[in-house]
Amino acid sequence: MSAGSLPAPAGERFGAMLGKILRHAWPVLVTQWAGIAFGVLDTAMTGHAGASDLAAMSLAVSIYLTIFVGLMGVVHALIPIIAQHFGAGRHAEVGRAWGQGVWLALGLSAAGGTLMLFPDAWLSFSGEVAPQVRQGVASYLHALVLALPAALMFRTLYALGTAVSRPKLVMAVNLGGVGLKALCNWLFIYGKFGLPAMGAAGAGLSSAIVYWSSLAAGLWLIRRDRYFDKFKLRLGKPDWPALRELLRLGLPMGGSYLVEVCAFTFMALLIAREGTHVSAGHQIVANLAALSYMMPMALGVASASLAAQAIGAGDARLAQRTGQAGLLLALAGAVLTAALLVLLRPWIVAAYTGNAPVAAVVMSLMPVIVLFHLADAMQCLNTYLLRAYKVAVVPLLIQVLALFLVGLVGGWWAGFGPGRGSLEPLRQLLAPQAPPGAGTMWIMAAIGLALSALLLHGWYRRVARRAVLAS
Template identity: 30%
Template sequence: MYQTYSFREKSLLFSKIIFPILITQLGLFAMSFLDVMMSGRAGSYDVAGVAIGSSLWIPIYTGLSGILIAITPIVAQLIGGKRSSDVPNTVIQGLYLATIIPLFIFLIGALTLKPILNGMNLDSEVSRIAYHYLLSLSLGMVPLFMYSVLRSFMDALGQTKMTMFITLTSLPINALFNYLLIFGEFGFPRLGGVGAGYASAITYWCIFGIAVWMVAKQSPFKEYRIFGTFYRISIAKWKEILLIGVPIGFSIFFETSIFSAVTLLMSGYDTITIAAHQIALNFASFLYMIPLSISMGLTICVGYEIGAKRTIDAKQYSYMGLGLALIFAIITGIILVLFNDVIATMYSTDKEVIILAQHFLIYAIFFQLSDAIGAPIQGALRGYKDVNVTLVLSLVSFWIIGLPLGYLLATYTDFQAFGYWIGLSSGLTAGAILLFVRLTFIQRRYRTKFSNAVN
């Protein structure tokens, strides 16, 4: 990161930061996409099991790893405020937390996973595949969470190309082991959908190893000597990370888990409806990587500028990101209208599933427009370290407005399963409006705060 003095310079720097983030996010999502798609070629039970397993895993991972995202605004503000000597201890404390979080997941999973799957009234084979897919994937949880910390550190320095490189390196590794373990090629056991879980775990270990090497040996990371000093566990530093990270994590969890809740509620529909819903949801999540990447870029830029007490620059980055996200939302909306048949065919060969998925994809357009406002604003607010109100707004938008409205529309109107999508879109829209109001308030508060400090 460095200071910019014009709109052109800001646009260029912001583009350099968010483009690698976008490639990284698409790459990470592509791993899940490959799991589902390649499992689909192994059989309908396999793709259903992996889809159910992914729908349970993604909100848990994104929510808990969201706690570690706190490293990004903390480090960005330290660097912007010329306090780089405090960075190594922050990163190491984050790594300590990253080894503890998976232990909670193991414990909770051991107690609740089977009851949850049994409560979904799934076919016994689908339930078996989902359970063992998650079990095998869990072997890579510790390195995955530790990688999240190192990635947050690298991104906070504006070196998003490095994490892009790691992700692009991981894709062929994941695809290779998917091929070997799902289909049992070259003497490997044929594990079907379960093999996708083992492939992901292997990939997580690989990307963590690459990240450790980069942080230790490559500039500009090696100058911080992250692994050069032993730091004792610091409760004070953990508190700093958790006070910012827990609201971020829960906010992300409220957003991602809502879709798992809808999947559970839709278990009463026929298999075709569930499959079409999963297809549309998977592709909508794929498109969400665009506003999410812009959001992550804003956390870096706004955090850096606020650390340097440049409130006008922080505000300019915020609205720059918001405008860019809206442009992309319009483009993706046009793609969903024109090519929904092609998209649905990528996932399935069943004509009934394809036709119904096309209808679900149209509803996904409204997701894109709301996310184009809500996601970038959340990223900007994280740069300001304003996370508690965002947590409350996420809870209200999804669980108090979105899900109840969706349930009512799906249960008591002719919208049926589409009612859930209408409800969630309504929640997203309400959340986006409230987040915009919050952003303008925070911008005014920081401008007043720094002006008074100068005076």
């Protein structure tokens, strides 16, 4: 064997693997930040249009995200499926799977759009809603019905680019979409150049224009990129066996997404019992947790995509080592994020609010957020790695147990229900200045995430080990 053909030392191989994951992850992270910017623009710009418009948009976005996130999770089943085809060199199957994903996105759009056409059914959970707010919610959601097909079809491009190690394509489109979103919001929310001032409805129309433009731009870029020629991307006819495979993996994935979103939604509803300042402080803390989550999620997407490629290539050991590298990066990133949250918390809180009572609530909950994020990062990575092996039902069951029953129901029981005060010694230890209910719910949420991370990691190790032994 010549010197040039000798395998690289194990340490270099692992180091190269870490670098490969990071190169794959950073465009995913930027893409997610760009997506968050859409919501920030809607909130900030609609807020200047009037209080009723802001209230309408906040309610409508909550409804839309509940629907969209669940459906998006189903479409994301394309990522491990396409990545395994790509790793195995089945390029024609990559194009075929993508086409079936487009059909799935269209079918899901019809179902989700139907749910959005009846906002009164959703608003019945919110009690009395002012007529102008109710009308704003309906107008915003009806505009987003037009956006949903484009948003879900664009997610098929996201899945394709991620699975075949071309995530920068979607990143470029999303960054361009942020600028277009700001312009369209300005035109339609405030009524510039003779257009009517549409308020919250204008923000919804703006989203529809941006999503359809992003879809067109993404398709145009893929058509011009010769890298995608070998996949022979095509829509084809609906293939029911292929669609069943997507649904078999996608439905539990969408369920997992919904469990996480609904847990935050119901936390907010329960914590609102402690008053406006506590509710506002909780929203800031929840936003911090969501921003912190973007890093492990990007690493999870990248690690799972590369692991799925290795699985498709028949290299179970490489898939296992890729998972180990991803877990190490996620742990290091989570520790760094936690350290920044601790060291910079006065400046972070000041950036969010100048209201002293709200700031005090946020400061009191920050120690729990550090623990919450560490657990959240590890449960996120293990969930994505299991999806690389097309394992989604067990993670869903674990998350229902840990996040919903232990975290949410347990938090309600100990914070507001029959067991109120039972966790007071632990709250006094971790967050002594925090409001009792909010502090208890965040502690139980962190415990639920930690339990989820442990159970998911145990199951992931079992799946990865069995794949190595079978290879």
